[in-house]
Amino acid sequence: MTESNETGIDHSHDDGRDESRGGDPDVPVWEQRFRAPRVSLPDWAEEAPDRSLFVSNATGTYELYAWDRASGMQRQVTDRPNGTTDGTLSPDGESVWWFSDTDGDEFGVWMRQPFEGGADEPAVPGLDASYPAGLALGRDGTVVVGRSTDEDGSTVHLLRPGRPEPVEIYRHRESAGVGDLSHDASLIAVEHTEHGDSMHASLRVLRAEDGSTMAELDDTKGGTAELGLSVLGFAPLPGDTRLLVGHQRRGRWEPMLWDVATGTETDLALELPGDVSAEWYPDGSGLLIVHGYEARSELWRYEIGTGALVKVDTPAGTVSGATARPDGSVEYMWSSAARPAVLRSTAGGVVLDPPGPKAPESVPVEDVWVEGPGGRIHALVQRPATGEGPFPTVFEIHGGPAWHDSDAFAAGPAAWVDHGFAVVRVNYRGSTGYGREWTDALKHRVGLIELEDVAAVRTWAVDSGLADPERLVLAGGSWGGYLTLLGLGTQPDSWSLGLAAVPVADYVTAYNDEMEALKALDRTLLGGSPEEVPERFEASSPLTYVDAVKAPVYISAGVNDPRCPIRQVENYVDRLAARGAVHEVYRYDAGHGSLVVDERIKQLRLELDFALRHLGTPAEGN
Structure with missing residues (x-):
């Protein structure tokens, strides 16, 4: 086994340095995109809307920032070596709540800090560290905390104002989490999977006064219908018992109103073809x-009163987040493949x-539809701005699934x-945004189904003249890293090189x-545990096929990763090393990815270097 180190990259074939966008002319354009300051969609306090919270990489690490819109004050709230992104504001805007884990392991406690600055303190004394499973803060000071641990499963704890410690109001071995707290803090919505299907949640509404059940909504009754539900939020009005719910009853995600006091369900029946999510306008008159x-x-x-649906004007592209403000305006984060987020x-x-230099633009995507074994597959393609194909091509496989x-x-x-590479991104079966059947198609043949779709798009890419069949890279992170390793073993003649970040390997x-x-x-996807369905785990594990891998393999992994833990990566790497396979490994001191800009740049630089050393530069090939 060889250990990767940071080596120089020949940039003679990239698009150079760019002074016109305000970046450092000595920094490659691709690196400027990572270093450009960026912000998230601000969260705002319900009772103090001028007080906001956002995430930024301004210091080189993603951290939480408080912003007083009235005064213009902005200040950094958190400052940790591995960054912080999970946080919210109390409804009165007086405090910032943020989740404190250890070096990215996602296991920790909620902390609280005054909005205007001051010392951090444990937000809910009496609760030990756990994985987070939702948080809801009431206007009267009520706190509802969802937790998950290996020992206890899922629990929900309630802390009432004036009481010294929280009380447990929910517990189950299966996954569950806090959805929302009603405006008057009397009702708690919980998403749960007590039926054993973690992909399709049911809803329960508990009374805060004693934890008793007020209402249930379950679209998986009897196990005959695998339909999921999600909590989108209680009505923002005093005494209003309506809960905005996401459902899949017509084969896609869409919202409805459920009055948890009367049981009345109001189907909105929106005439939109794709998945639909929603949130309340602050005055309760409409939905965004x-x-x-x-x-x-x-x-x-x-x-809500008339059923009218009015389009909010946005450019073509992707809205990654949106929120309605008290004045009726909408703030939204928008970008396209060619244009950075704003x-x-x-x-x-x-x-x-x-402040600071803007991220340089890139090239737009092209839409490609390919017939596959499970139906039409949608892929997004980016081509180099200059040159003609066939190009060396990276199949960048998304996580999730x-x-x-x-x-x-x-x-x-x-x-x-x-x-100089073309990039192809495949929305394989299992992806969201193409209907419930497409998302739920992974059952039992996990990994293999997705790779059938990737293979179909690969065939199109080669046959169309886009991709050089001798320089095809399979790459991805998390679930995409898993599919990368599985694809290298099950389709060894299809790929020239593999780049797997934080993967499932064993x-x-x-x-x-x-x-x-x-x-x-995993039990939902594969139909049971490794003891119950060993043959399915074996068929879906990259380790099963490691001896068939022919292409050079680069793997990066976080040593504190709770999602794709390091031990199983080491098992796979040991098998590669035992047979003398060409591979390199980079381990870093964080969890499931990094919130540090320098670390992200380093990881991509190592991947670029590995690919260029083994495939040659595009200039050499074209």
């Missing part, structure tokens, strides 16, 4: 609709523009394009070592 369809998204306003408002202009690639800005794919060991919530997901 986010509609995702075929890798793009758009915004609408739904008028935080806009329907009231006009950019909401929050971080319940996720999808979209027409959104991403610094990683843009870097490969700068270096499925059985990964199951034994991972967090409890992911164990539940």
Whole structure:
């Protein structure tokens, strides 16, 4: 086994340095995209809307920032070596809550800090460290905390104002989490999977006064219908017992209103073809609709009183987050594959523009539809700005698996394009945004189904003249890293090189070592535990096929990763080393990825270097 080190890369074939965008002319354009300051969509306090919280990489590490819109004050709230992104504001805007884990292991406690600055303190004394499973803060000071541990499964704890310690109001071995707390803090919505299917949650509403059940909503009754539900939020009005719920009853995600006091369900029946999510306007008069369809998204306003659906004007591309403000305006984060993210408002202009150089643009995506064994497959393709194919091509496989690639800005794919590679991203079966059947198609033949779709798009890429069949890279992180290693073993003649970040490599060991919530997901996907269905775990494990791997393999892994733990990666690496396979490994002191900009750049630089050393530069090939 060889250990990767940071080596120089020949940039003679990228698009050079770019002074016109305000970046450092001595820094490659691809690196400028990572270093450019960026911000997240700000969260805002319900009772103090001028007080906001956002995430930024301004210091070189992603951390939480408080922002007082009235005074213009911005200050950094957290400062940790491996960064912080999980946080929220109390409804009165007086405090910032943030989740404190250890070096990215996702196991920790909620901390609290005054909005205007001051010392951190444990937010809920009496609760030991756990994996987070939701948090809801009431206007009266009520706190509801969801927790997950290997020992206890899922628990929900309630802390009432004036009481010294929280009390447990829910417990189950299967996955569950806090959905929301009603406006008057009397009702708690919980998402749970007590039926054993972690991909399709049911809902329970508990009374805060004693933890008793007030209402149930279950679309999986009897195990005959695998339909999921999700909590989108209680009505923002005193005494209003309506809960906004996401459901899949028509084969896709869409919202409905459920009055938990009367049991009345109001179907909104929105005439939109894709997945639909929603949140309340602050005055309760309407819903802000986010509609995702075929890798793009758009915004609408739904008028509850009339049923009217009015489009909110946004550019073509992807809205990665949106929120309705008390004045009726909408703030949203928008980007496209060619244009970096910007935080806009329907009231006009950019909401929050971080100082410093802007991220250089990239090339737009092309939509490709390929007939596959399970139906039409949607792929997004980016070509180098200059040159003609066939190009060396990176198949960048998304994680999840319940996720999808979209027409959104991403610094990683843009870097490969700068270096003369085409990039293909496949929304394989299992991806969201193409209907429930497409997302749920993975059962039992996990990994193998997704790779059938990747193979179909690979065939198109070669036959169309886009991709050089001698320089095809299979790459991805998390579930994409898993599919990379599995593809290198099950399709050894199809790929020239593999780049796997934080992957599942040995499925059985990964199951034994991972967090409890992911164990539940694996049991759902594979139909049981490794003891119950050993043949399915064996068929879906990259370790099973490691001896068939022909291509050079590069693996990066976080030593504190609770999702794809390091021991199972080491098992796979040991097998590669035993047979003298060409491979390199990079281990870093963090969890499931890194929130440190320098670390992200280093990891991509190592991948680029590995690929260029083994495949040659595009200039040499073309």
